[in-house]
Amino acid sequence: MLELNGLTKRYGDVVALDGLSMKVPPGRIHGFVGRNGAGKTTAMRITLGLASADAGEVQWKGRPVTIGDRRGFGYMPEERGLYPKMTALDQIVYFARLSGMGGAKARTEATAILDSIGLGERIGEPVERLSLGNQQRCQLAAALVASPELLVLDEPFSGLDPVGVDALAGVLRTQLDRGTAVMYSSHQLDLVERLSDEITIIDKGRVVASGPVAAVRGSRGVDQLRVALESGGTAWAENLSGAKVVGHDGDEVVLELLPGGDDQAVLDAARQAGRVRTFRREAPSLTELFREVVSA
Amino acid sequence: MVRLVAGREIRERIRSKAFKVSTGVSLVFILAIAILPGILSDDGPTTYDVGVFGGGAEQLAGRLPLVAELGDNLAVEVRRLADVAEGQRLVESGDLDAAVGDGQVVVKKELGDRLGFLVQEANRQVVGEAALAGAGVRGDVVGRVLMPQPLDVRALDPESKADSDREALVFFGTILLYGQLLGFGYWVASGVVEEKASRVVEILLAKAPPGQLLAGKVIGIGVVGLVQLVGFVTLGLLTAAASGSVDLPPETLAVAVQVVGWFVLGFAFYACLFAVGGALASRVEELQSTTTPLTFLAMGSFFAAITTGGDPSGPVARVATYLPFSAPMVLPIRVAAGEVSLPQVLVSVAIVLVSIVAVMTLAARVYAGGALHLRGQLKLRNALRASRHDGQPIATG
Numbered sequence: 069m070l071e072l073n074g075l076t077k078r079y080g081d082v083v084a085l086d087g088l089s090m091k092v093p094p095g096r097i098h099g100f101v102g103r104n105g106a107g108k109t110t111a112m113r114i115t116l117g118l119a120s121a122d123a124g125e126v127q128w129k130g131r132p133v134t135i136g137d138r139r140g141f142g143y144m145p146e147e148r149g150l151y152p153k154m155t156a157l158d159q160i161v162y163f164a165r166l167s168g169m170g171g172a173k174a175r176t177e178a179t180a181i182l183d184s185i186g187l188g189e190r191i192g193e194p195v196e197r198l199s200l201g202n203q204q205r206c207q208l209a210a211a212l213v214a215s216p217e218l219l220v221l222d223e224p225f226s227g228l229d230p231v232g233v234d235a236l237a238g239v240l241r242t243q244l245d246r247g248t249a250v251m252y253s254s255h256q257l258d259l260v261e262r263l264s265d266e267i268t269i270i271d272k273g274r275v276v277a278s279g280p281v282a283a284v285r286g287s288r289g290v291d292q293l294r295v296a297l298e299s300g301g302t303a304w305a306e307n308l309s310g311a312k313v314v315g316h317d318g319d320e321v322v323l324e325l326l327p328g329g330d331d332q333a334v335l336d337a338a339r340q341a342g343r344v345r346t347f348r349r350e351a352p353s354l355t356e357l358f359r360e361v362v363s364a
Numbered sequence: 365m366v367r368l369v370a371g372r373e374i375r376e377r378i379r380s381k382a383f384k385v386s387t388g389v390s391l392v393f394i395l396a397i398a399i400l401p402g403i404l405s406d407d408g409p410t411t412y413d414v415g416v417f418g419g420g421a422e423q424l425a426g427r428l429p430l431v432a433e434l435g436d437n438l439a440v441e442v443r444r445l446a447d448v449a450e451g452q453r454l455v456e457s458g459d460l461d462a463a464v465g466d467g468q469v470v471v472k473k474e475l476g477d478r479l480g481f482l483v484q485e486a487n488r489q490v491v492g493e494a495a496l497a498g499a500g501v502r503g504d505v506v507g508r509v510l511m512p513q514p515l516d517v518r519a520l521d522p523e524s525k526a527d528s529d530r531e532a533l534v535f536f537g538t539i540l541l542y543g544q545l546l547g548f549g550y551w552v553a554s555g556v557v558e559e560k561a562s563r564v565v566e567i568l569l570a571k572a573p574p575g576q577l578l579a580g581k582v583i584g585i586g587v588v589g590l591v592q593l594v595g596f597v598t599l600g601l602l603t604a605a606a607s608g609s610v611d612l613p614p615e616t617l618a619v620a621v622q623v624v625g626w627f628v629l630g631f632a633f634y635a636c637l638f639a640v641g642g643a644l645a646s647r648v649e650e651l652q653s654t655t656t657p658l659t660f661l662a663m664g665s666f667f668a669a670i671t672t673g674g675d676p677s678g679p680v681a682r683v684a685t686y687l688p689f690s691a692p693m694v695l696p697i698r699v700a701a702g703e704v705s706l707p708q709v710l711v712s713v714a715i716v717l718v719s720i721v722a723v724m725t726l727a728a729r730v731y732a733g734g735a736l737h738l739r740g741q742l743k744l745r746n747a748l749r750a751s752r753h754d755g756q757p758i759a760t761g
Contacts, residue, residue: 116570118736135573143570149563154376165368166571210567 069093070115070218070249074124077110084110086273087124092249094217097240099264100253103362107273108253109146112220116143139167142216146223148207152196156187156206159195160213167214181209185239201232208239219243221252225259237263261354271362285351293323293331295338296346304341308334320346365572369580370587373555377588386547387592394596397536398603409437412479415454417445418465420490427486434514440482530613534700535673537623538693540596542666544627546659548589549634553655555581556642556731565735574732582635593627615700622696629713630692632720634662636727643734644742654741665690669697676701685712688719
């Protein structure tokens with residue numbers, strides 16, 4: 069298990085992290101969400117030893133993380149980087165060996181991982197001659213090759229098309245099944261919501277919400293009602309006594325119950341206006357929650 | 365870890381186009397320098413074509429070869445001419461170097477020292493002989509007066525061919541050393557900045573401490589430079605010996621070993637400084653400005669070495685012996701010239717070693733502080749400050 073305990077980091081007057089704590093157990097995937105500059109990359113760099121915390125510490129398996137532990141972690145930095153003139157295979161073999169693997173094993177593993185992510189045909193080509201998508205795959209292979217127990221991925225989905233997103237999600241699921249702990253950051257909140265076991269939302273270096281996705285979504289204790297009429301009309305929802313409109317999503321009206329409000333009364337009001345096609349009570353989406361907590 | 369990093373550097377450098385091209389170009393130069401003097405130099409005597417005419421032409425024709433024997437590597441081919449007109453024509457066409465007779469010598473542009481000695485001395489003897497004979501001096505006396513036994517030359521410090529061969533050897537050794545130090549030093553700088561520009565450094569730093577990454581890079585590139593230097597030296601010497609350009613003096617091996625040894629020390633010193641230059645830049649384009657001071661340092665040292673070649677015991681030579689950046693280039697020359705004592709060499713080596721430790725420490729800190737500075741040029745002071753905040757343990761781990 070990875071534990072970040074009270075990490076604090078300042079760059080001059082800028083507070084990058086202000087007592088950040090979070091945990092990533094093995095076999096779980098932890099989404100890391102926050103605005104640009106919220107401190108996600110700094111937290112990841114401290115985890116990898118690329119920066120040092122002014123206060124707090126990183127623990128791995130219950131004790132302070134060592135250089136040896138870190139060699140075994142898989143890392144995909146936000147600023148992607150590979151040796152442009154080295155072949156994909158040589159490159160991944162090199163990273164495997166830097167992680168502590170022997171020469172022959174590194175070669176076998178590198179070939180296998182490149183094969184599994186669909187680079188099998190092109191492993192002998194210099195990276196600079198690969199397409200952007202394939203370079204991205206190679207980057208992922210660099211993070212995965214040493215069979216890491218912890219994967220730290222900074223914006224792994226940025227720049228991927230929907231097919232690429234699904235492929236990466238598949239790769240991550242395989243890693244989780246082997247018991248890898250995964251920590252990743254993303255701005256694609258619907259994706260984070262779908263993919264993560266747990267999430268941490270940070271703002272200005274501080275945790276503003278953290279826990280299992282459902283718990284975080286329900287953390288405000290206020291549910292939303294989503295109602296759509298077959299006619300598509302929405303005027304009925306204005307001026308209800310027990311709920312207020314907070315938004316529209318397609319032809320759905322999104323309402324929030326006011327204190328003492330009754331969802332059945334809202335349903336009755338909707339049925340008065342026409343045939344109801346959708347009526348759903350749910351916690352606010354991550355996107356809505358995020359907007360609310362980081363702008364608070 | 366260091367071995368792994370060094371291994372990658374060696375493999376990738378040797379595979380690179382830049383290495384192949386620079387090796388090829390250097391080989392052509394070395395072979396040219398080793399072979400050409402043997403082909404171009406003409407060790408035989410200089411032969412002048414001299415025509416004689418007019419009164420006393422016969423005597424001149426007889427005397428010229430005798431005078432030539434007095435000269436150093438001098439020979440003469442004599443032709444009898446009908447008159448001065450024929451002489452002028454043949455000198456004009458280049459068939460003759462000079463035409464002598466009737467108290468004049470015809471040449472195309474100027475007489476020159478050696479040809480001048482030849483014809484003036486021959487003329488003096490012929491005219492003198494006639495004058496002495498006219499005055500009734502006996503023939504054998506005339507001979508003793510005009511052609512006495514030449515003086516025996518006794519040189520206190522004779523310039524030998526071995527000396528000049530050794531100087532040439534050391535000179536080319538110095539050029540080679542300078543080229544390798546600067547060339548491979550620059551590779552260290554560009555290697556550092558390429559890893560920053562391609563951002564791969566962030567993955568590397570997550571796997572290995574900056575000190576080890578830097579050490580691996582310097583050692584790897586240094587090994588390539590060293591092997592190449594040994595190859596160049598061996599090839600150059602073998603070719604030079606085989607083509608007869610130089611007679612390799614007995615201390616050749618010692619000079620070669622020294623040049624190679626000073627490369628190791630000099631490279632360690634310069635490579636660390638170049639690594640600093642690389643760490644301060646974030647793009648290859650910025651290398652120019654961050655490494656310029658080093659290039660000047662290396663060039664200055666090279667000129668100090670050239671000056672030392674001309675005056676191995678002069679003030680420049682003596683000062684440059686104790687400066688860490690010039691010692692590697694100056695010492696082989698001074699040792700070959702026998703102008704430094706062993707204790708002086710040891711002091712110089714010690715100074716260079718201490719300096720290497722200092723620049724290595726500096727380089728590791730700047731590298732650690734600058735490695736993740738991926739945009740824009742960095743000031744040395746800021747890199748050092750960053751290394752204090754974020755630097756990892758520099759040595760092992």
